[in-house]
Amino acid sequence: MVSLRTTRLQATAGALAALLILGGCAQGLGGGAYSRTEARRAMTVQFGTVESVRGVQLEGTKTPVGTVAGAAVGGIAGSTIGGGRGQAVATVIGAVAGGLAGAAVEEGVTRTQGVEVTVRLDNGQFLAVVQADEGEGFRPGERVRVLRDAGTTRVTR
Template sequence: MKWRALAGAMIAALAVGGCAQGLGGGTYARTEARRAMTVQFGTIEAVRAVQLEGTKTPIGSVAGAAIGGIAGNTVGGGRGQAVATVIGAVAGGLAGSAVEEGATRQAGVEVTVRLDNDQFLAVVQADEGEGFRPGERVRVLRDAGTTRVSR
């Protein structure tokens, strides 16, 4: 029975990686389809590689706590077993949260654009291999607080 619970918790932890929303310039949410966006044009002034932190949802903590609690429960007996279960759950929760954040972390790019109206704008988005370069002409698309750079 313990192994089934452990397997279920591990599957939940692995599923966390698929829950992250895309943060690249070419990734759109379904709700963004068929909505007008403001488009500005400009020239890239600078490009810098950045790291986008991973997600921090309760899923990683809960899955880790379940795995840690089950592992702790297999240690000792009586009162020692109860203490080991609690310690395992707490340590597992912390580890699960760290694993989730690390698994969903991704490379990003900070693109500084001089718009045609001479304003500067810096946009951070996931690096989807666009290979932006200084001097290149790009579009800046804006909608409801979301800004992205594309060709």
């Protein structure tokens, strides 16, 4: 028979997994991804030629969600150990360890592949832009557009 503590632990672990999966879907760092606030804003457009492309890794998100969810799971797991003061200590240790593990899991699950595209602009300047790899497959020698506005730069076809 499944105990109430086991059921709580499974429910909390499921909630943590769902939050981390949703957090991974929230990224939009590619050339074709725009935030809502970027709509209807003028952008400067420059043209150039791709000089080089290399794969990079974009670190994952580091929000409190992973830490808090991990701490909850760890605290619940720790509370199932022992009794009295030993149980209280195990709960605290479980919560701290769970928080650290939850933060690491969130960062790892939301980590994505990216590309660094170096472009020689038509004015002779070089520009390197890092963005999510959305399968654009930029190639050296290809003509591209570089779009810029306040704080955002992207390379597109």
